[in-house]
Amino acid sequence: MNRSPAHLLELDRATVRRGTRAALDALDLTIPLGRHTAILGANGSGKSTLMQLLTREVHPLAHADGRAPVRVLGAHRWDVRSLRGQLGIVTQRLHEDLRTLPSLTAGAVVAGARLGAIADANAADPALHARALAALQQMQAAHLARRRYATLSAGEARRVLLARALFHAPAALLLDEPSSGLDVVARAQLMTRIGAIARAGTTLVLVTHHLEELVPEIGHVVLLRAGRVLADGPREQVLTDALLSQAYDAPVRIRTDADGTLALTMAG
Numbered sequence: 001m002n003r004s005p006a007h008l009l010e011l012d013r014a015t016v017r018r019g020t021r022a023a024l025d026a027l028d029l030t031i032p033l034g035r036h037t038a039i040l041g042a043n044g045s046g047k048s049t050l051m052q053l054l055t056r057e058v059h060p061l062a063h064a065d066g067r068a069p070v071r072v073l074g075a076h077r078w079d080v081r082s083l084r085g086q087l088g089i090v091t092q093r094l095h096e097d098l099r100t101l102p103s104l105t106a107g108a109v110v111a112g113a114r115l116g117a118i119a120d121a122n123a124a125d126p127a128l129h130a131r132a133l134a135a136l137q138q139m140q141a142a143h144l145a146r147r148r149y150a151t152l153s154a155g156e157a158r159r160v161l162l163a164r165a166l167f168h169a170p171a172a173l174l175l176d177e178p179s180s181g182l183d184v185v186a187r188a189q190l191m192t193r194i195g196a197i198a199r200a201g202t203t204l205v206l207v208t209h210h211l212e213e214l215v216p217e218i219g220h221v222v223l224l225r226a227g228r229v230l231a232d233g234p235r236e237q238v239l240t241d242a243l244l245s246q247a248y249d250a251p252v253r254i255r256t257d258a259d260g261t262l263a264l265t266m267a268g
């Protein structure tokens, strides 16, 4: 692995086929480390596939000339576990995978992050348990440590996933609709915490439909449409009614509330 990579992700005409169609279609995209980025786009535009490319859950078509279509943290070959050990991941897919394992405790789920694994079999080790507890505490979820992950409510499970994502001080935090399932207070606390994490130097990549999740630290937005990049630039240049309407194939409008929070609504 490159020891001091400049970029979290580099895509060179990356194509991912799913079923009969291209979920990502010859995508060129670079996300430098330190550039907090939101990925927006309509249902089916390729946002989750892009995240899965980053975490090596899906693979691109090879280029005939041997060029690497995807580099993550400077490298095009990765042992999946060691890569995931460097990323903090909060996705619906991970949540669903964890829920299929009925005996896993929340504490073991959190501790698993450092191994890039689903869970850590040594999670009962007192030192490790104390560290997992501290991570859960930061998400106001220490009381869940011994609960079985599969039995948690949506919001409780989300807190545990966030604790897991932060457990091992990752280089980047990949968040797919991170506040889904959280109540209004927990959502506000989460947004504050995500902002602080970004300021402390962890690169944020946020996939969302909810503009209110775009904390001010996110200065860059990538807009996907049908597996291609429609726009990629500074937040204020990309978050326009015209570009978003193009992305959603319908007239939409950005609303800014008095406290600066953004929301996307249908125009008219």
Ligand SMILES: Nc1ncnc2c1ncn2[C@@H]1O[C@H](COP(=O)(O)OP(=O)(O)OP(=O)(O)O)[C@@H](O)[C@H]1O
Pocket: 018, 019, 022, 023, 041, 042, 043, 044, 045, 046, 047, 048, 049, 050
């Ligand atoms: N496992 C799969 N098998 C076949 N097609 C798939 C699979 N997963 C995704 N796709 C297709 O790939 C395209 C991109 O899907 P993806 O999940 O990346 O979109 P998305 O932007 O994350 O959508 P959403 O906002 O609905 O979550 C869609 O057309 C989708 O139907």
